[in-house]
Amino acid sequence: MIQQRAVQTRRRVLRAGAAEFARRGYAATTLTHITRTAGVTMGAITFHFASKRALADAVCAQGRRITREAVAPGGGGAGRGLQAVVDITHALVVLLGEDDLVRAASRLGGEAGDRNGWYGAWLPHLHAACVRADREGALRAGVDPATVTVLAVGLVAAAETAALQAACAQAGTTTAAQLTRAWRALLGAVAPPDGVPGLSP
Amino acid sequence: MIQQRAVQTRRRVLRAGAAEFARRGYAATTLTHITRTAGVTMGAITFHFASKRALADAVCAQGRRITREAVAPGGGGAGRGLQAVVDITHALVVLLGEDDLVRAASRLGGEAGDRNGWYGAWLPHLHAACVRADREGALRAGVDPATVTVLAVGLVAAAETAALQAACAQAGTTTAAQLTRAWRALLGAVAPPDGVPGLSP
Numbered sequence: 417m418i419q420q421r422a423v424q425t426r427r428r429v430l431r432a433g434a435a436e437f438a439r440r441g442y443a444a445t446t447l448t449h450i451t452r453t454a455g456v457t458m459g460a461i462t463f464h465f466a467s468k469r470a471l472a473d474a475v476c477a478q479g480r481r482i483t484r485e486a487v488a489p490g491g492g493g494a495g496r497g498l499q500a501v502v503d504i505t506h507a508l509v510v511l512l513g514e515d516d517l518v519r520a521a522s523r524l525g526g527e528a529g530d531r532n533g534w535y536g537a538w539l540p541h542l543h544a545a546c547v548r549a550d551r552e553g554a555l556r557a558g559v560d561p562a563t564v565t566v567l568a569v570g571l572v573a574a575a576e577t578a579a580l581q582a583a584c585a586q587a588g589t590t591t592a593a594q595l596t597r598a599w600r601a602l603l604g605a606v607a608p609p610d611g612v613p614g615l616s617p
Numbered sequence: 618m619i620q621q622r623a624v625q626t627r628r629r630v631l632r633a634g635a636a637e638f639a640r641r642g643y644a645a646t647t648l649t650h651i652t653r654t655a656g657v658t659m660g661a662i663t664f665h666f667a668s669k670r671a672l673a674d675a676v677c678a679q680g681r682r683i684t685r686e687a688v689a690p691g692g693g694g695a696g697r698g699l700q701a702v703v704d705i706t707h708a709l710v711v712l713l714g715e716d717d718l719v720r721a722a723s724r725l726g727g728e729a730g731d732r733n734g735w736y737g738a739w740l741p742h743l744h745a746a747c748v749r750a751d752r753e754g755a756l757r758a759g760v761d762p763a764t765v766t767v768l769a770v771g772l773v774a775a776a777e778t779a780a781l782q783a784a785c786a787q788a789g790t791t792t793a794a795q796l797t798r799a800w801r802a803l804l805g806a807v808a809p810p811d812g813v814p815g816l817s818p
Contacts, residue, residue, distance in 0.1 A: 441728055443644045526778075527642055527728045535778060562788055563798045570771030570799070573778055577727075577736060577770070587763055597764045598771070605806030 426464045428454045430478060431516065433471045438519035442472055442527055472524055479521025480537040486511060487538045497554035498564075498607055499615055500545040502599050505568050508538060509575045509595050522576055535569075542568055556608045564606050571598055627665045629655045631679060632717065634672045639720035643673055643728055673725055680722025681738040687712055688739045698755035699765075699808055700816055701746040703800050706769050709739060710776045710796050723777055736770075743769055757809045765807050772799055 432454035436445045447468055451458050465471040486507045511518040518534075525533025546561040546568070555564065575581075575591050584591050599617035607615065633655035637646045648669055652659050666672040687708045712719040719735075726734025747762040747769070756765065776782075776792050785792050800818035808816065 443728075527644075559802050560798075562790075562795070563802050566775055566795055566799045567768075567771070567802065569778070570768070570775035573774030574767055574771035577774055589763075594763070594767055597761075598767045601760050601764050601768065601806045602803070603806075605802045605804075 422464075425456060425460050429456060429461050429464055429471070430475060432456075434475045434479070434516035434520040437472060437475055438516045438523055442468075442524055447471075472520075475517060476521045476524050476533070479515070479517040479519075480534060482515060483508070483511060483518055483521065483534065483537040484541075487541045489541070497549040497552045498603065498611070501542065501549060501564060501568050502603075502615065502617055504538065504542050504545060505571050505595060505599070506592070508572050509591055512572075512575055513591060526576075538572075539565075539569065554607060554611055556606055556611075559606050567602060567606070571595060571602075623665075626657060626661050630657060630662050630665055630672070631676060633657075635676045635680065635717035635721040638673060638676055639717045639724055643669075643725055648672075673721075676718060677722045677725050677734070680716070680718040680720075681735060683716060684709070684712060684719055684722065684735065684738040685742075688742045690742070690745075698750040698753045699804065699812070702743065702750060702765060702769055703804075703816065703818055705739065705743050705746060706772050706796060706800070707793070709773050710793055713773075713776055714792060727777075739773075740766075740770065755808060755812055757807055757812075760807050768803060768807065772796060772803075 429450065432450050433445075436449045436453055440449070445468070447458060447461055450471070451461060454461070461471070465474065487504045512522060521534045521537075525535065543561070543565050546564045549555055549564065550561045555561070575595065581591060584594050596617050603612050603615055603617055630651065633651050634646075637650045637654055641650070646669070648659060648662055651672070652662060655662070662672070666675060688705045713723060722735045722738070726736065744762070744766050747765045750756055750765065751762045756762070776796065782792060785795050797818050804813050804816055804818055
């Protein structure tokens with residue numbers, strides 16, 4: 417019973433930490449902010465996490481795990497060819513929009529300039545899907561898997577920037593809808609003409 | 618004479634601050650790092666900048682100014698139609714690769730989640746160039762200026778991520794060369810067929 421309550425408290429602290437780190441970044445977040453958001457005492461936080469750094473690391477690890485599961489073969493990236501590439505970018509944009517753990521992992525990874533941070537959780541899967549698409553003959557002549565990877569990374573990176581979110585809000589659209597429009601334009605450039613009709617951007 | 622030396626010292630501190638902030642991010646950079654890189658005393662720094670925050674703000678302002686001048690009409694974005702859009706992304710990728718003030722402005726803006734940060738220095742010019750391209754009939758039917766903006770923002774955002782730089786290094790290419798390949802693929806998607814030959818990606 418006590419054990420179960422401790423698990424719930426740990427989870428609540430992790431979620432509250434994710435929300436604060438995603439909103440304020442690492443430097444501007446204090447454990448006091450997190451006690452308020454989580455509705456727990458400082459003692460409850462320090463019982464589970466030795467420091468702000470330890471909590472941030474746990475949040476990032478969890479955010480990366482969620483991301484990896486969403487895009488791994490068997491998850492959102494299970495489809496064939498280019499459709500898997502498109503699906504992975506959509507899965508990432510949904511996670512960035514909805515999951516504080518993923519947003520925090522993305523933001524804190526960027527702040528730390530960490531090459532093996534959040535990007536490391538999905539870039540290998542995305543690149544593998546681009547290589548698979550190439551092997552399946554799903555790429556137009558003259559387009560290589562590295563270029564498709566860059567274009568797809570670009571769409572995710574654009575969705576990560578607050579600038580794009582502000583522009584979408586101003587234009588009365590959503591990041592997800594904008595992603596679909598971008599893929600609609602892009603697919604004609606990277607897929608052979610007879611490959612486009614079967615794809616859902 | 619003393620006046621001139623003060624100007625030189627201020628500039629040296631600004632450059633050293635930019636190098637450190639670009640490499641370590643805001644939180645991990647100390648004024649002591651900057652004294653070492655600049656080869657000046659702590660007193661020389663605090664004479665010109667009241668705090669680390671004040672120095673970071675001055676670095677960002679300078680990085681944004683350099684960026685704005687490089688992409689403004691009359692700068693890199695002076696061309697017509699889609700070529701101006703392509704040129705602006707190349708100018709930004711060169712600055713990100715070569716200028717510590719710009720790298721620091723990009724990194725610190727991202728860390729602060731600042732919507733009017735570094736992106737604010739070039740996004741309006743890029744968007745204006747996309748709208749101009751549309752008015753000039755340089756966009757394929759069904760492609761709107763907002764979508765071209767997203768695709769172009771995506772290429773710059775991808776170039777900003779350490780992940781892409783690592784991938785390019787591994788593939789033995791440069792970010793600039795990769796940008797050209799991405800545009801080569803993209804132009805066929807966004808320009809009308811008779812518009813592509815005149816463009817230099």
